[in-house]
Amino acid sequence: MISKLDLYRIFLTVEKNQSFSKAAKSLYMTQPAVSQAIMQLEKELDTRLFNRTPKGVTLTDEGSLLYEYVHSAINLLSTGEEKILEFKNLTTGELKIGVGDTISKYFLLPFLEKFYKNYPNIKFKIVNGTTIELCALLKSGEVDIAVCNLPVMDQALEVIPSRAVHDVFVCGEKYKRILSKPVSFQELMKMPLIFLEPNSNSRRYVEDFLLTKGIKLSPEFEIGSYDLLLEFAKINLGIACVIKEFSQDYLNNGLVYEVPLLEAIPERHIGVCYLKTVPLSPASTKFVEIIVK
Structure with missing residues (x-):
């Protein structure tokens, strides 16, 4: 049985061609099938839509009224x-990324640049936050993906590792002389x-x-900015305590x-995190591919 939408498409084609036979040819249908479709629509609406003449068909007043609405709807x-x-072809859309300031500066920028070169019509929305905050933003739908310090232990999220990083300790000239030989964590403390700060995922990991070594951390300074470390x-x-890969300069x-x-x-x-229960948009999928490949 022909759907209501198909009936309206046939209706528009008949009006455009002013003829059942020409409409049938345009639609790759038989003329009786087109006639039957219009009769079905007229029956459902309990209204005659076309005046039939030997020279073709024209809309009735009721048909003209319906045409305006159907034409707008189909358009x-x-x-x-x-x-x-x-x-789907990434010629429009928006990509909402949650990320921390440090990862933005030292990790994410080259990927943003590459993505933008390939898909310049996709708009970016960057939301900053800690890993905990970004996971909450994912669950509330405020960001599509989050780029985080791992590990992230949340059953609701898909977590894909990307780049390995190493936590190390660094010092200035004064302590370099004191710490010239390898030291234990106990000595370092x-x-x-x-x-x-304690809410940082990097801090919590270390x-x-x-x-696990029986050492409780008691820092002299707790700072919110990675660069200040x-x-x-x-x-x-x-x-x-810094990330070696982000401290190379x-x-x-x-x-x-x-x-x-x-x-x-x-x-x-x-790594990259996103909700397991929500399919990624085409833009998000492509961006994740760029980061993790």
């Missing part, structure tokens, strides 16, 4: 279909320590690792020095 549907195709260490205010230029340890902190990852 809107066609526009919607075109927009969906644009969306005797020094003034500089850490990120703190949890040290607890390096600056504080550079001016000899203490020993800072300071290390390579001799502004800070890596403290040699008897035991390395296990590596962890930067």
Whole structure:
């Protein structure tokens, strides 16, 4: 049975061609099938829509009224279909990314640049926050994906590791002389320590690792800015716990020095998170592919 939408499409085609036979040819249907469709629509609406003449058909007053609405509706549907195709082909849309300031600066920017070059019509919305805050934003639908310090233990989220990173301790010139040989974590704890604030996932990872060694962390300084960790260490205010991969400029230029340890902190990852229950948009899917490949 022909659907109501198909009946209206046939209705528009008949009006355009002013003929059942021409409409049938345009629709790749038989003329009796087109006639039957119009009769079915007229029956359902209990209204005659076309005046039939030997020269063709014309709309009745009721048909003219219906035509205005059907024509607008079908045009809107066609526009919607075109927009969906644009969306799928990444020629329009918005990508909402949740990310921390540090990961934005030291990890995400090259991926944003690459994505934008390939898909310049996709708009970005960047929302900053801690890993805990970003997971909450994912669940509320305020961001499509989050780029976080892992590990993230949340059964509602799909978590894909991307880049391995290493937590190390760095110091300035003063402590470099004191810590010239590999030291244990117990010895390191005797020094003034500089850490990120407790709600940072990076801080919690190192703190949890040290607890497995029976060491409770008690930093001298707790800072909200990653860059200040390096600056504080550079001016000899203490020993800072940083991500080695994000500190290469300071290390390579001799502004800070890596403290040699008897035991390395296990590596962890930067990764992408998104809700398991919500399919990724085409833009989100492509961006995740760029990050994790």
